[in-house]
Amino acid sequence: MSDDLTAALERAFEEARRRYASRGFQRRLGFGSKPCLVNVDLANAWTRPGNPFSCENMDDGVIPGVQKLLAACRRNGHPVVHTTTYYQVTDTTNPNTDMGLWHHKIPIEVVSEDRPDLWAIDSRIEPVKGEQVLVKKRASAFHGTYLAGFLRAAGVDTILVTGVTASACVRETVCDGLAEGFRTIVVKECVGDRIPGAVLWNLFDIDAKFGDVEPLDVCIDYLDRVGQVPLARSA
Template sequence: MSQDLMTMLEQAFDESTKLYQERGFQRRVGFGKKPALVSVDLANAWTRPGNPFTCDQEKMDNEIIPGMQKLLEAFRAANLPVIHVTTAYEITDRDAPFTDMGLWHNKIPVDVVDLANEELWAIDSRIAPVKGEYTLLKKRASSFHGTELAGILRANGVDTILVTGVTACACVRQTICDGIADGFRPIAVKECIGDRVPGAVAWNLFDIDAKFGDVESVDRCVDYVNTVAHTQS
């Protein structure tokens, strides 16, 4: 992102913060008693180059993946739930009389993420699931909409979701919005969220922090997970 764009965004954030705080926005939802890590679409079609869904590679390689590795290490050591979310479709012919793509293919090229090509929707090998972690296949932007996510989180006593992944303006944001609507405390992990469009991450994280969840650093989130682990031991 260019310095000029960042300067413009920071000016907008400063002005918006004044308005929000005057009107009672930007409150804290806070960390709860038991977190789960919900990693949204950090699969090869998004994390690796050469795909319509490919996100900012510099941020992906230098911030998101290393941050995810830190989080995964903490969650695994604490034996806390990890859900890897990915997206793919079984019927990708846009002219088919029936398709699991719904209407979304009329807006974005979801037809390229074919369930038959596992390499596309497989979670990036640098943060690949291990035994005991769950991979959830979604069809829409939100990880909650039409999926089993809320049910399995509740069944496992989870009250807080640490959300990472892509994209900030769509699947991550929708997951956070639906998460708080379903009664979970959403925490957006700042360094572990990306997008394709310059400025989209900064703007969406600012707006999410004002309305739908707390934005926290990866280090703060790791400290929280370690504290939970110590409490449970």
Template sequence: MTTALNDKLAQAFAEATRLYKERGLRRVGFGKKPALINVDLANAWTRPGNPFTCENIDEQIIPGVQQLLAACRENGHPVVHVTTCYQVTDRSNPHNDMGLWHNKIPIDVVDQANEELWAIDSRIAPIPGEQLLIKKRASAFHGTYLAGFLRAAGVDTILVTGVTASACVRTTLCDGLAEGFRTIGVRECIGDRVPGAVEWNLFDIDAKFADVEPLTRCLDYLATVKG
């Protein structure tokens, strides 16, 4: 986006934030037991040349997630790597594993038979003890064991990164709040494909469904609580 458009968005968001505060919207805050949820930071989204490829991956999102991973691993916080793939990619087959989402997105680019597509980016790959969760819908909670896993681990706060701001990250944060977790979106570690989508969605998410916090504050938090 142009600088002028960014400036206009910043002004509009500042005014809207003031209005929201006047009407009683507030912060959810950090809890006592965090987990990191990385959403769809797999090759189909992070590497060039795929219809799902997102912006700002190499220069911003991956380096930020690397710092979060280091903080979680050092302090014993759970980490969940979430990816998406499908067993049936034939749109004419009614017995598929994605409902009717295949009518909207090119599911063949995340064919489960091609693990390289949906494998977590090697720069932020899981280590032993970290969860690798495959989802079939936008939200990492929808139809998965994520909420049960987090509750069993005593987690009360989720820090969410990944792509996209307008879809899978957004729905994960919304569902996380509905499931009873304090929801934190890590600003520098969330991306999308479309200019403006990140700015708008993070503003709207911060107003209604989560606290969108800078990477530095999230790192400080992870360092002050122990797993």
């Protein structure tokens, strides 16, 4: 993204912050006591070049950041959910497709069930035994999936969200996460998109209304700190 675009957005945000603050927006959810990391669509179709869904800043930003988050979760025993997206019926003329109507807007038919090379989670952040790999059909990781039930059964009250894209699947997951009653934390350095400016704008707007956008270092410190707190034993 060009420096000019970044500067223009920052100028717009400065004024927007004043307006939001004067109206009572930009409040903080804060971290809870039981986190789960939710990596949204960090699969090859989004993280590797040459695909319709390929996103920017994967190799030098998002993936290294998620690697650090995964390490923190794994050393502290925090649950991790990886989401990906693929479809069983990719014939756009078939009214029984599991793509619904979404293919009328974007080329989701390329992510077919018979192309695991595309929908597999990026090997650089490959899931380990015990981590959930959740297949979704729509933008939100919650829509039509077992995610909310899994989180509640695990006693989770806070979700740290990473992934792609800021303007779609990450944003929808954050909005639904808050609606489902979870503290939603977006890890600033670990969100990507295809379009210049989309990450900055959406993170600003999410932080004002739907979740807390926090730096990577703050999130890792939280994961380590809460991981050292002993769990209360039931009587």
